[in-house]
Amino acid sequence: MGKPTGFLEYKRETAKVLPPKVRIANFNEFRTPISKEKQKKQGARCMACGVPFCQSGMMLNGMASGCPLHNLVPETNDLVYTGNWKQAYLRLSKTHSFPEFTSRVCPALCEAACTCNLDSEPVSTKENERAIIETAWQEGWVKPQIPRVRTGKTIAVIGSGPSGLAAAQQLNRRGHSVTVYERSDRPGGLLRYGIPNMKLEKSVVDRRIHLMEEEGVQFVLNTNVGKDITADELLKKYDRVVLACGASNPRDIKVPGREAKGIYFAVDFLGKVTKTLLDSDFEKVPYELAKDKHVLVIGGGDTGNDCVGTSVRLGAKSVTQLEMMPKPPVERAANNPWPQWPRVLKTDYGQEEAIAVFGHDPRVYQTTVTEFIADKKGNVCKAKIVKLKSQKDEKTGRMMMVPVEGTEEVIPADVVLIAAGFLGSQKYVTDAFKVSINGRTNVETKPEAYETSVPRVFTAGDMHRGQSLVVWAIREGREAARAVDESLMGYTNL
Numbered sequence: 001m002g003k004p005t006g007f008l009e010y011k012r013e014t015a016k017v018l019p020p021k022v023r024i025a026n027f028n029e030f031r032t033p034i035s036k037e038k039q040k041k042q043g044a045r046c047m048a049c050g051v052p053f054c055q056s057g058m059m060l061n062g063m064a065s066g067c068p069l070h071n072l073v074p075e076t077n078d079l080v081y082t083g084n085w086k087q088a089y090l091r092l093s094k095t096h097s098f099p100e101f102t103s104r105v106c107p108a109l110c111e112a113a114c115t116c117n118l119d120s121e122p123v124s125t126k127e128n129e130r131a132i133i134e135t136a137w138q139e140g141w142v143k144p145q146i147p148r149v150r151t152g153k154t155i156a157v158i159g160s161g162p163s164g165l166a167a168a169q170q171l172n173r174r175g176h177s178v179t180v181y182e183r184s185d186r187p188g189g190l191l192r193y194g195i196p197n198m199k200l201e202k203s204v205v206d207r208r209i210h211l212m213e214e215e216g217v218q219f220v221l222n223t224n225v226g227k228d229i230t231a232d233e234l235l236k237k238y239d240r241v242v243l244a245c246g247a248s249n250p251r252d253i254k255v256p257g258r259e260a261k262g263i264y265f266a267v268d269f270l271g272k273v274t275k276t277l278l279d280s281d282f283e284k285v286p287y288e289l290a291k292d293k294h295v296l297v298i299g300g301g302d303t304g305n306d307c308v309g310t311s312v313r314l315g316a317k318s319v320t321q322l323e324m325m326p327k328p329p330v331e332r333a334a335n336n337p338w339p340q341w342p343r344v345l346k347t348d349y350g351q352e353e354a355i356a357v358f359g360h361d362p363r364v365y366q367t368t369v370t371e372f373i374a375d376k377k378g379n380v381c382k383a384k385i386v387k388l389k390s391q392k393d394e395k396t397g398r399m400m401m402v403p404v405e406g407t408e409e410v411i412p413a414d415v416v417l418i419a420a421g422f423l424g425s426q427k428y429v430t431d432a433f434k435v436s437i438n439g440r441t442n443v444e445t446k447p448e449a450y451e452t453s454v455p456r457v458f459t460a461g462d463m464h465r466g467q468s469l470v471v472w473a474i475r476e477g478r479e480a481a482r483a484v485d486e487s488l489m490g491y492t493n494l
């Protein structure tokens with residue numbers, strides 16, 4: 001696999017990235033992949049180690065290590081090295097439904113678990129994946145896979161995010177007739193209206209949706225299941241239903257002044273920006289949402305970072321990003337060894353851009369909001385914040401973040417974006433289907449299973465496992481498809 005001495009001969013080389021001050025001029029992707037010849041050398045760096053953790057996808061210390069899809073990473077890296085691009089595409093397609101999405105947005109759990117990452121730099125598996133799939137699209141190898149025989153079985157998939165799309169793709173290719181219901185005006189779930197265009201251009205989503213339509217999947221948009229159409233109607237019309245509605249119930253910040261105008265949930269804000277861009281064919285940019293305003297982002301995670309990058313592009317006057325937890329270490333702590341996912345400081349694209357524009361890191365650690373202050377018109381204009389410290393809770397014995405007296409401060413905040421995570425599924429859908437939910441409001445199934453408490457109703461993705469990643473959503477969609485197929489046919493070859 002790869003070249004046995006490749007990792008000693010070649011340095012890791014990744015895509016060329018436009019400088020922050022240049023790329024913020026628009027909402028386009030800003031990474032230019034390296035040439036195919038150079039990419040082959042990156043494939044050569046894979047050293048066929050005895051135990052390829054990169055493809056294991058196992059849980060270590062509560063976090064996934066290696067690819068959850070079990071992509072055959074050393075094999076595809078080898079095929080990149082030898083320039084067998086078509087074989088590489090076919091091998092990747094054995095485990096993966098949409099490499100063009102993950103090769104843009106995945107945090108690359110494979111690379112974190114790569115043996116080269118133990119004391120050097122990992123193999124650039126994510127960019128190898130991108131080179132494989134983009135070559136395949138360019139060469140016309142990604143063709144509609146239309147089933148030769150239809151089984152006569154019908155399936156409704158609710159939600160067109162990556163889990164719903166993966167389930168629909170697999171079930172349709174198996175010969176079942178699949179209809180995807182989506183409440184938004186465009187399909188894609190958070191691939192469309194969550195992840196910003198500069199990370200995943202929406203033409204990449206459209207390209208895949210068109211292919212799925214050619215394969216025979218039907219998309220019914222602007223239809224909110226549980227409101228526009230009832231669960232009973234669907235259960236009468238279809239043999240099986242897959243609930244893939246995401247974990248779209250955002251965690252709120254319930255402090256005094258929350259009712260002020262100008263306070264948005266991150267996904268609503270990000271979705272609005274993308275919708276305006278798409279509706280106007282990128283002619284209209286909704287500058288009015290943040291231009292010349294002090295933007296306060298609450299939440300230090302990836303969604304918060306997307307809000308930072310988007311606010312910078314909209315011409316914000318300042319951007320502050322609050323994080324409750326302490327600043328992570330620069331290097332792995334002793335209790336977080338390889339191949340665990342590294343809990344280390346990461347400066348993402350949005351933060352890099354804020355640093356370039358404002359001259360400092362937008363992140364403020366161990367801090368939270370205690371009050372929003374509105375002006376006479378009811379618009380938020382300031383926020384009261386306070387420092388936090390870690391302290392043991394007397395009753396539960398658990399460590400809690402508690403306010404530090406005397407550290408209160410008032411900062412300007414004309415726009416507040418709440419990126420504090422998600423609480424799970426939405427009640428109206430789970431009530432409509434009467435499926436059991438767990439304490440986190442995720443739809444309940446037996447471990448490693450996908451059928452809900454209601455016969456013929458299955459679930460997948462964030463709605464099942466809670467807020468997660470695109471790669472997990474695709475895995476869940478594929479596995480739910482297996483379960484549905486088995487329940488329909490008595491066996492499965494998916």
Ligand SMILES: Cc1cc2nc3c(=O)[nH]c(=O)nc-3n(C[C@H](O)[C@H](O)[C@H](O)COP(=O)(O)OP(=O)(O)OC[C@H]3O[C@@H](n4cnc5c(N)ncnc54)[C@H](O)[C@@H]3O)c2cc1C
Nearest residue numbers: 159161162163183189190225245246461462468469470473
């Ligand atoms: C801002 C943001 C950025 C992110 N960035 C990344 C990233 O860079 N990398 C990464 O790996 N992960 C990222 N994630 C996480 C990732 O997007 C999700 O884990 C993934 O999209 C979950 O897929 P899903 O199919 O389960 O649900 P979703 O993508 O949430 O899709 C669910 C779909 O169901 C539809 N729906 C819900 N209820 C109904 C109904 N009743 N009727 C009809 N349709 C319905 C919704 O409109 C939606 O389209 C990000 C998440 C957010 C919020």
Ligand code: SF4
Nearest residue numbers: 067102106109110126
């Ligand atoms: S899907 Fe993600 S974890 Fe899996 S191989 Fe691709 S980049 Fe790595």
